[in-house]
Structure formats: structure tokens, C-alpha cells
Amino acid sequence: MKRKRVAAMLVEPRRFELREEEVEVRPDQVWVRVEACGVCHSEMVFYLGKWQGMRFPLAMGHEHAGVIEEVGSDVRGWKVGDRVTCLPGPGFATHVATDPSQIARVPDGLEIDHALGEPLQCAARCARSAAVEFGDSVFLIGCGFMGLLTMCGLVGNGAAEIIAVDTNPHRLQLAKELGATVTLNPKEVDVVEETLRITEGRGVEVAIEATGKPEPLEIASRVLRTPRPKLVLVGWHNVPATYNLSHWANGAVVHNPHPAYSLNPEEDIRRGLWAAQKGIFPMERMVTHRFALKDIGRAFEMALSQEDGYIKGVVKPNWL
Ligand SMILES: [Zn+2]
Structure with a gap:
């Protein structure tokens, strides 16, 4: 037809x-x-x-x-x-x-304007990759839609700190209301220095990069603890740029946002829609x-x- x-x-x-x-x-x-x-x-x-x-x-x-x-x-x-x-x-x-x-x-009860399957599954995949352990410190740079959703998927897992970073004060306020314990604006403070101070020099176990831009990725890479920290790429780095990979030499485990990275895409979708229906997202x-x-x-x-x-x-x- x-x-x-x-x-x-x-x-x-x-x-x-x-x-x-x-x-x-x-x-x-x-x-x-x-x-x-x-x-x-x-x-x-x-x-x-x-x-x-x-x-x-x-x-x-x-x-x-x-x-x-x-x-x-x-x-x-x-x-x-x-x-x-x-x-x-x-x-x-x-x-x-x-x-x-x-x-x-x-799912029933989820408004259709909120049932955006692709980003919900992506945020679910990123939150699953982050797999925050009890007592971990979490660092998020980029408090837009994807960064905040991923963060919301981690709130309540017993993180010691959730440090949210953005240049937009409105977004920092929203991050705070949604569960960030600290907010930092790179226009006002040295984010790397401040994060190391908050974590008593250890750095964070989990850093989430949600801007898709090179400089924030550099910052996220510089606050990682040693050894085996997790770096979760939520932002989509889709144009060529120069990156300093020496910051990953401390054993960083890099997680990728792409659907092809997922071990179980159907489960990402199910969990993403579930989280939206429950208001976790x-x-x-x-x-x-x-x-x-x-x-x-x-x-x-x-x-x-x-x-x-x-x-x-x-x-x-x-x-x-
Ligand atoms: Zn998208």
C-alpha cells in the first residue's frame, strides 16, 4: 500500500x-x-x-x-x-x-513526548557502563539532557560525591536538584584542582564526559584516580580532534556510548523506558x-x- x-x-x-x-x-x-x-x-x-x-x-x-x-x-x-x-x-x-x-x-503511563527510545536506551547503557560502586566518587562534565539522565541513573547508588560541571548556571542548579552533591563552573574555578581537593587528592572512580568536545574530555581524563578508573563517554565525538591519551595511562577503562558497544541492546531499551516511566529518568x-x-x-x-x-x-x- x-x-x-x-x-x-x-x-x-x-x-x-x-x-x-x-x-x-x-x-x-x-x-x-x-x-x-x-x-x-x-x-x-x-x-x-x-x-x-x-x-x-x-x-x-x-x-x-x-x-x-x-x-x-x-x-x-x-x-x-x-x-x-x-x-x-x-x-x-x-x-x-x-x-x-x-x-x-x-510502557503504560509514560507520556509519548517522553518516550524517546533512542536517547533513553543510550542513557541506560551509559549508566550501566558507569556501574558506580558504593563509596565511589563520580564526576560529570556536561549537564545537558544526556549527562543529566546518565547522572540520574546513578543517584542513590551510594556514591560519596557526584560532582557536576557545566558553564551554564541554570543547568548546574538543575543538576543539584537532581542529586549532584557539588557543582562546579569552569568559568569560576579550576575544575581539576577543585575535584582533586574534594577527593583528597585521589581523583574520581567514575568520570562521565557528556559534551562531545575535546576540552571537557581532557578535563574528565585529568580527574581520574589510579588505577583502573572508568571513563564513560556519553558525548558523541564525531569530528576529528587532538586528544592527549597519556591521561588514560593510569589504566582508564573507556566506555563507549555507541549502540554497537552494548552487550544487550534490548535490555538497554527496556531499562531506559522503565526508568522514564518510574521517573528515575x-x-x-x-x-x-x-x-x-x-x-x-x-x-x-x-x-x-x-x-x-x-x-x-x-x-x-x-x-x-
Ligand atoms: Zn540521539
Whole structure:
């Protein structure tokens, strides 16, 4: 069967266009109305036209959730009205066609705008990798959506300290409210010095880098204790940069945020959705902005500027 949808296409750096297109939906697929799709910082490199070899127009969006509108004749186990996430892209579109094997069910009681399967599974994977032990000190640099979610997954595990670092005072305040024991602003203090002082010179057992930028990764690497500290990369380091690997010579165990790193992706998804449903991942405090599909450009600009208390924006493709 053929169905129509409207998708936002990036036609040049920092400019989207809405396009209507026809999609073939096979009998073994479901047709899903997309209710929400998160704006992800890993997509900024495309939005700004900085990805080498990229081509326009480009369809984007990988953090979407929606409701099944039609079920193919060969599909079993799913029905119209079922709420689903972890869909294949593009998420910045009114609908997607997908194989049921690729989707996850949204738990009851979890608002659809909060059921952003891909980042939830990623935060669950990062929190699982961090595996904080009783009495560990934890260091988080980058108090945006992913950093804070990962931190929230660790609060209550008996950490001695959770040291949260960001240059944005609003985000530091939020980190404190969500369980950070100390907040540090690199504009005001020497973060490495302060962290070593707080940990009486030992450094931290677990450092989480959640900015995707080289300098914060350098700072996170310099506060690691010896031996065998854990360095959890939450940020996506997707452009070439220079790193000083000598900071990892103390036996650092580096964890990777990529899905291919996971030993058990389905379990990451299940735990991520569970944490959102239980409020362990406090999505009502995280999803701060909602945009219609035609305003997708504004959504990306807000994500860049972090103005107006922005933590996470979702695009609502079926809002007119
Ligand atoms: Zn993402």
C-alpha cells in the first residue's frame, strides 16, 4: 500500500524544507504516526553542514515515538493504537513505515513526548557502563539532557560525591536538584584542582564526559584516580580532534556510548523506558520545549543557544 507523509528535509546548512512524499508500506510493516522526535546534539554536525562528504537534501531524526495507525496484513502481535518507539528514521516526519522487529512498546503511563527510545536506551547503557560502586566518587562534565539522565541513573547508588560541571548556571542548579552533591563552573574555578581537593587528592572512580568536545574530555581524563578508573563517554565525538591519551595511562577503562558497544541492546531499551516511566529518568524536567514540524529550524537553533532554560526539545510532526 502507498501512503503519504510530510518530512522535514535539511536542504542546506541551517535550513529545512517540508516535503510531501509517497512511501510504500509492505504487508509485513506497520505505519506509525510520529508524535514526538527529540532534537539530538549528535545531529548538529549535519545541521551546521560540517559532516565531511554529506549530501543535501538530508532527512534526519532518530529519537521518535508514535502510535501505530495501520497494521500490514502479515503483521502479528501489534494493533492500531499501540504506542511504539525505537523506530527507524527519519523521525522528523509525520509518519514512518517499519518492520515490527525494530520497534519497542511504550510502557503504560509514560507520556509519548517522553518516550524517546533512542536517547533513553543510550542513557541506560551509559549508566550501566558507569556501574558506580558504593563509596565511589563520580564526576560529570556536561549537564545537558544526556549527562543529566546518565547522572540520574546513578543517584542513590551510594556514591560519596557526584560532582557536576557545566558553564551554564541554570543547568548546574538543575543538576543539584537532581542529586549532584557539588557543582562546579569552569568559568569560576579550576575544575581539576577543585575535584582533586574534594577527593583528597585521589581523583574520581567514575568520570562521565557528556559534551562531545575535546576540552571537557581532557578535563574528565585529568580527574581520574589510579588505577583502573572508568571513563564513560556519553558525548558523541564525531569530528576529528587532538586528544592527549597519556591521561588514560593510569589504566582508564573507556566506555563507549555507541549502540554497537552494548552487550544487550534490548535490555538497554527496556531499562531506559522503565526508568522514564518510574521517573528515575525525570523526563518531565528534561523535555523543556516542543515545536511544530514547520518550526524545526527554531528547534535546532534553541538547542544550540540553550536559551530559555532549554534542556531538550521535541518536534511534534503532527502539530500544524
Ligand atoms: Zn540521539
